Amino acid sequence: xxxMNAVDxxxxxxxxxxxxxxxxxxxxxxxMSGGFGLCGIPENSINALTEMDINxxxxxxxxxxxxxxxxxxxxxxxxxxxxxxSYVGGNPxxxxxxxxxxxxxxxxxxGTFAERIRAAGMGIRxxxxxxxxxxxxxxxxxxxxxxxxxxxxxxxxxxFAIIKAQKADRYGNLWFKETARNFSxxxxxxxxxxxxxxxxxxxxxDIAPEDVHVPGIFVQRIYQGCDYQNDIEFLxxxxxx
Amino acid sequence: xSWSKDEMVDKIISLIEDGSSVNLGIGxxxxxxxxxxxxxxxxxxxxxxxxxVEGRPKKDEVSPTLINAGKETISIKKGASFFNSxxxxxxxxxxxxxxxxxxxxxxxVEKNLANWMVPGKKITGMGGAxxxxxxxxxxxxxxxxxxxxxQPKLAKKCSLPLTGxxxxxxxxxxxxxxxxxxxxxxxxxxxxxxxxxxxxxP
Numbered sequence: 503x504x505x506m507n508a509v510d511x512x513x514x515x516x517x518x519x520x521x522x523x524x525x526x527x528x529x530x531x532x533x534m535s536g537g538f539g540l541c542g543i544p545e546n547s548i549n550a551l552t553e554m555d556i557n558x559x560x561x562x563x564x565x566x567x568x569x570x571x572x573x574x575x576x577x578x579x580x581x582x583x584x585x586x587x588s589y590v591g592g593n594p595x596x597x598x599x600x601x602x603x604x605x606x607x608x609x610x611x612x613g614t615f616a617e618r619i620r621a622a623g624m625g626i627r628x629x630x631x632x633x634x635x636x637x638x639x640x641x642x643x644x645x646x647x648x649x650x651x652x653x654x655x656x657x658x659x660x661x662f663a664i665i666k667a668q669k670a671d672r673y674g675n676l677w678f679k680e681t682a683r684n685f686s687x688x689x690x691x692x693x694x695x696x697x698x699x700x701x702x703x704x705x706x707x708d709i710a711p712e713d714v715h716v717p718g719i720f721v722q723r724i725y726q727g728c729d730y731q732n733d734i735e736f737l738x739x740x741x742x743x
Numbered sequence: 744x745s746w747s748k749d750e751m752v753d754k755i756i757s758l759i760e761d762g763s764s765v766n767l768g769i770g771x772x773x774x775x776x777x778x779x780x781x782x783x784x785x786x787x788x789x790x791x792x793x794x795x796v797e798g799r800p801k802k803d804e805v806s807p808t809l810i811n812a813g814k815e816t817i818s819i820k821k822g823a824s825f826f827n828s829x830x831x832x833x834x835x836x837x838x839x840x841x842x843x844x845x846x847x848x849x850x851x852v853e854k855n856l857a858n859w860m861v862p863g864k865k866i867t868g869m870g871g872a873x874x875x876x877x878x879x880x881x882x883x884x885x886x887x888x889x890x891x892x893x894q895p896k897l898a899k900k901c902s903l904p905l906t907g908x909x910x911x912x913x914x915x916x917x918x919x920x921x922x923x924x925x926x927x928x929x930x931x932x933x934x935x936x937x938x939x940x941x942x943x944x945p
Contacts, residue, residue: 538791538828539814541807564828568814591867600866612790613832613874620829632877633836636855636908639873668808680825681792682808687827715827732807735814739802 536686623691663693674721795823
């Protein structure tokens with residue numbers, strides 16, 4: 503593996519690029535991918551997946567990309583067998599595959615989606631929530647009445663989580679800008695191997711302990727990403743509403 | 744006569760107490776953020792991980808990592824905070840958000856809401872709507888009174904797939920303000936010149 507020497511890499515987590523950091527990711531695995539729409543998506547790791555000879559992936563991600571961008575790149579390569587997500591509006595490629603029965607999609611209410619991922623990371627084996635009661639989401643789920651009827655929901659685990667942060671130090675402590683963190687901190691906890699790509703790789707101590715959004719214990723592999731597009735889906739300004 | 748969109752928005756704003764936290768759904772409800780008077784202090788939450796949304800950024804202050812749940816660029820106000828999706832939905836599901844204002848396709852007399860899916864039409868997914876209607880302290884649905892096919896959207900029983908059961912507190916349409924009461928809808932207020940017969944309540 504292409505790794506840095508021990509002085510630069512005291513915790514042996516630093517990889518030279520996406521391809522090196524994704525070694526061991528194989529067909530039939532379950533992959534979580536961070537981001538809300540295109541905000542905070544792991545661009546370099548997704549690009550690397552397009553070049554890997556893999557298929558039958560189960561993918562857990564809020565949107566599965568949008569209009570040719572993000573995870574749509576591997577969707578159109580028919581690498582995804584099953585997807586868990588909450589919102590797929592503005593994703594015609596996914597809609598087409600759903601209508602043609604080329605992919606299995608489980609739509610999960612977004613809060614239940616986040617909590618199922620969090621539960622996996624927290625060691626919680628299941629939880630009850632009123633969200634989805636009386637809707638198609640309740641189909642085949644156990645109902646228990648507390649103050650109101652609630653559904654039993656189970657955790658979502660993954661083999662790999664691919665996430666992106668603005669900064670990581672060499673232990674994998676992560677810092678995110680603005681609304682870029684969304685699902686990534688939860689996914690980092692829920693996967694066996696978390697691969698964090700970053701805009702800036704900094705030294706230990708450069709992220710103040712109180713500013714760490716994800717403690718490095720949840721991150722196994724780190725690499726410096728490149729060529730970030732940071733696409734905006736809907737650009738609205740004061741001047742142009 | 745009926746209320747314009749702006750008049751519906753202003754009516755809702757007048758109902759919300761100063762200092763409240765509010766989540767705004769995609770579509771018509773997002774107009775609310777743009778019409779809040781400067782002397783009203785509301786904290787607008789967006790479920791992708793921000794509390795304290797203000798409005799739109801200036802052209803040279805746009806940030807690709809600062810967006811709302813509609814994936815539109817936003818600006819934030821002083822006192823805002825960022826957080827991850829679990830904490831964001833903890834605010835929503837834990838009963839900490841005062842008002843959720845959503846668009847609607849149908850509301851029925853038993854406080855059920857349908858707003859996420861039309862069978863056979865485009866598939867979009869429910870996003871955070873099912874969490875918002877079950878978790879927020881008050882749920883207000885904002886919609887046109889009649890569908891494009893001229894069917895009243897205030898129904899005896901929703902015919903479309905539900906978003907939530909027994910969740911709607913108040914409905915505002917271009918014709919008035921209504922509250923589901925189990926048998927029909929109480930009329931809280933009608934827009935100027937609108938009659939009860941026009942509303943075709945179940």
